[in-house]
Structure formats: structure tokens, C-alpha cells
Amino acid sequence: MRLNNRIAIVTGSARGIGFEIARRFAEEGAKVVLADIIEAGVESAQALHDLGHDVAFFRTDVASNDSVESLVAFTLERYGRVDILxxxxxxxxxxxxxxxxxxxxxxxxxxxxxxxxxxxxxVVPLMQKDGGGTIINMGSGNSYVAEPRLSAYVASKGAILMLTKQMALDFAKDNIRVNCICPGWVDTSFNDAHCDLYGGRDEVLKMIDDIHPIGRTIKPVEIANSAVFLASDESSAITGTGLIVDGGLTAR
Ligand SMILES: NC(=O)c1ccc[n+]([C@@H]2O[C@H](COP(=O)([O-])OP(=O)(O)OC[C@H]3O[C@@H](n4cnc5c(N)ncnc54)[C@H](O)[C@@H]3O)[C@@H](O)[C@H]2O)c1
Structure with missing residues (x-):
């Protein structure tokens, strides 16, 4: 139990990578608030609850400050603090x-x-008050390398890497570590529109050897396991870094 009794908020966790992070955190003993804009989060949280985990879903639009503040208030009311974001x-x-x-x-x-x-x-003021915490921002291989016809997304993921480094500097003294995970191609519905640019998902998967030297896509659980590492004390000296989990994509 590497996250025993830690309280975590995971956004975008109704499905995909976020759900897998919530699931692995719960397996490691954390109590998790799943936050997502889609109602499917209710069933996702129920599935984890049915496995015996202490989790809750809170419908959240992460782009809205009111919604974000309500999420944090809900988490405090239910669990009393936030250790991992x-x-x-x-x-x-x-x-x-x-x-x-x-x-x-x-x-x-x-x-x-x-x-x-x-x-x-x-969340940071709560962590400061409680003596520390860890924040994991989800970046992308696109935090490091660009890609054609993906302008807004690539620019946003580049910004996330630098925001991570910047926050790490400000809050290291408070025992708050801030890191970023940078995945390669993970086969979730996230990439559907992106696949259409390349002739569909099957065509993309045919090119996967060129995209990923390991010859396959990354599994959501492989990203989630990296999140467990960064959230746990095993990574206690790591802050301000981008952990690239990309099957070698950015090594070229
Ligand atoms: N799938 C990949 O290949 C890949 C690669 C690199 C990085 N990533 C990153 O991993 C993360 C998760 O991606 P995924 O593949 O699981 O995608 P996904 O689409 O399966 O999951 C994203 C989740 O975010 C939620 N969401 C979207 N807008 C929201 C909002 N305003 N408020 C709250 N929730 C909102 C969606 O409802 C969805 O449940 C993203 O940050 C993505 O950029 C994914």
C-alpha cells in the first residue's frame, strides 16, 4: 500500500487514463475523488466502490473556477484534506x-x-497548511516534440511542462512536489479525431512501429503506474520534472 490513507483528487477520471490512475491509487490505499464533466463518472466511481474502494465522484468542469472550488470543498467535507492532486x-x-x-x-x-x-x-494552500503534498500535471510527448496539425493541443502541453517546473520552484520549500507525466500514444477515445487526420485508427496502429520504438501503444495502466510512483514517497526527491512514458517516441 504505497498511498495508504492519502486523499487524492484525479480530474478527467470518468474514463481513460484518469480512471486508471484513480483505480491504481485506490488499489494502493488512497481515497479518491474522481472529478469529470461527464456523468459516466458516476458509474466509474461505482465500479471502484464495488471493488471495496473508498471513492466518490464529483461532477466538475475544470475550466470553471466555481466548479473547481466546489470540488475542493466537497473533498474537504468528505475526507478532510488533499494530499495528491x-x-x-x-x-x-x-x-x-x-x-x-x-x-x-x-x-x-x-x-x-x-x-x-x-x-x-x-489545493496548494491546503497542502501548505497540512505540511506538504504532491501535484501531478498530465503533459504529453507533445510537451517536448511538436506534431503537424495539432497547434492548440501541442502549445497547451508545452505550457503544462513549464507550469509544472515553475510551480515546483515556488512550493518546494512547502514540501509540495510538482511533476508532469508525458505519455506517448495511449489507445483511448481521446485520439479519435486525431486518428481521422491519418486515415483512421487502424492506419495509425499500422504506423505504430514508427511512432513507438517499443512497437505498441502505451497502456493506460502504464501511465497510472507512473502516477503512483510520482504520488508516493518513492519519488521523494523528484520535483519539477517531466516523466516521459512514451515507448521511445521522443528518443528519435
Ligand atoms: N491518449 C493519449 O494518447 C494521450 C497521450 C498523451 C497525453 N495524454 C493526456 O492524458 C490525459 C487523459 O487522456 P485520455 O487519453 O485518458 O483521454 P479521455 O478523453 O479518455 O479522458 C479525458 C477525460 O477528461 C474529461 N474532461 C474533458 N473536459 C473536461 C472538463 N472541462 N472538466 C472535467 N473533465 C473534463 C473527459 O470527460 C474525459 O473523461 C489528457 O491530459 C491527455 O492530454 C493522452
Missing amino acids: VNNAAINIPGSILEVSEEIWDKTFAVNVKSQFLLSRA
């Missing part, structure tokens, strides 16, 4: 800067980047 929720709308609208650009930055500012701003 995973800023995982994001959207991915493809397009070059000539193809994305101003609305798409602003929405991408609101959901992907501003959300991490809003939630961290709400």
Missing part, C-alpha cells in the same frame, strides 16, 4: 493555426492549462 483532464481538437478557431484555441487552453492553475491554486 492529478490534473489530468484535457481536450484534443486537431488543426493547424489556420484550421482552429479562436474559440477552440481558448477552450483548449481553458480545459488543459487554466484548469491546472485553478485547481492547484485551490
Whole structure:
């Protein structure tokens, strides 16, 4: 039990990587609030509850400060503190800067980047009061390398890596570690629109050897296991880093 009795908030956890992080955290003894904008989070939390885990779902729009403050208030009321925050929720709308609208650009930055500012701003004072904590921001291989026709998303993920490093500097003295996980291609519905750019998911999977030297996509649990490591005391000297979990994608 590497996270025994720790209290965690995981955003974007109704499905995909976020759900797998919530599941692995719960397996390691954490009590987890799953936060997501979609109602499917109710069933996701119920599935973990049925396995005997102490979890709850709170419907949250991470781009809204009111919603984020309600999430933190709910967590405090239910569990009394926050030890771990995973800023995982994001959207991915493809397009070059000539193809994305101003609305798409602003929405991408609101959901992907501003959300991490809003939630961290709400949680850091609690962690300072309680003697520390860990924050994990979800970056991407695109925090390090760009990709054609993915302008808003790539720019947002680059910003997340630097926000991570910046926050790590400010709060190291408070025993708050801030890190970023940078996944390669994880086969979730997140990539559906992106796959369409390349002729569909099957075509993308045919190219996977070129994308990932390990010859396969990354499994959500492989990202979740990295999150367990960064959330646990095993990574006690690690802050301000981007942990690349990409099957070698960015090694080229
Ligand atoms: N799948 C990949 O290949 C991949 C690669 C690199 C990085 N990532 C990152 O991993 C994270 C999770 O991706 P995923 O593949 O699990 O995607 P996903 O689409 O399966 O999950 C994202 C979740 O975020 C939620 N969400 C979206 N907008 C929200 C909002 N405003 N408020 C609250 N929740 C909101 C969605 O409802 C969804 O449940 C993202 O940060 C993504 O950028 C994914």
C-alpha cells in the first residue's frame, strides 16, 4: 500500500487514463475523488466502490473556477484534506493555426492549462497548511516534440511542462512536489479525431512501429503506474520534472 490513507483528487477520471490512475491509487490505499464533466463518472466511481474502494465522484468542469472550488470543498467535507492532486483532464481538437478557431484555441487552453492553475491554486494552500503534498500535471510527448496539425493541443502541453517546473520552484520549500507525466500514444477515445487526420485508427496502429520504438501503444495502466510512483514517497526527491512514458517516441 504505497498511498495508504492519502486523499487524492484525479480530474478527467470518468474514463481513460484518469480512471486508471484513480483505480491504481485506490488499489494502493488512497481515497479518491474522481472529478469529470461527464456523468459516466458516476458509474466509474461505482465500479471502484464495488471493488471495496473508498471513492466518490464529483461532477466538475475544470475550466470553471466555481466548479473547481466546489470540488475542493466537497473533498474537504468528505475526507478532510488533499494530499495528491492529478490534473489530468484535457481536450484534443486537431488543426493547424489556420484550421482552429479562436474559440477552440481558448477552450483548449481553458480545459488543459487554466484548469491546472485553478485547481492547484485551490489545493496548494491546503497542502501548505497540512505540511506538504504532491501535484501531478498530465503533459504529453507533445510537451517536448511538436506534431503537424495539432497547434492548440501541442502549445497547451508545452505550457503544462513549464507550469509544472515553475510551480515546483515556488512550493518546494512547502514540501509540495510538482511533476508532469508525458505519455506517448495511449489507445483511448481521446485520439479519435486525431486518428481521422491519418486515415483512421487502424492506419495509425499500422504506423505504430514508427511512432513507438517499443512497437505498441502505451497502456493506460502504464501511465497510472507512473502516477503512483510520482504520488508516493518513492519519488521523494523528484520535483519539477517531466516523466516521459512514451515507448521511445521522443528518443528519435
Ligand atoms: N491518449 C493519449 O494518447 C494521450 C497521450 C498523451 C497525453 N495524454 C493526456 O492524458 C490525459 C487523459 O487522456 P485520455 O487519453 O485518458 O483521454 P479521455 O478523453 O479518455 O479522458 C479525458 C477525460 O477528461 C474529461 N474532461 C474533458 N473536459 C473536461 C472538463 N472541462 N472538466 C472535467 N473533465 C473534463 C473527459 O470527460 C474525459 O473523461 C489528457 O491530459 C491527455 O492530454 C493522452
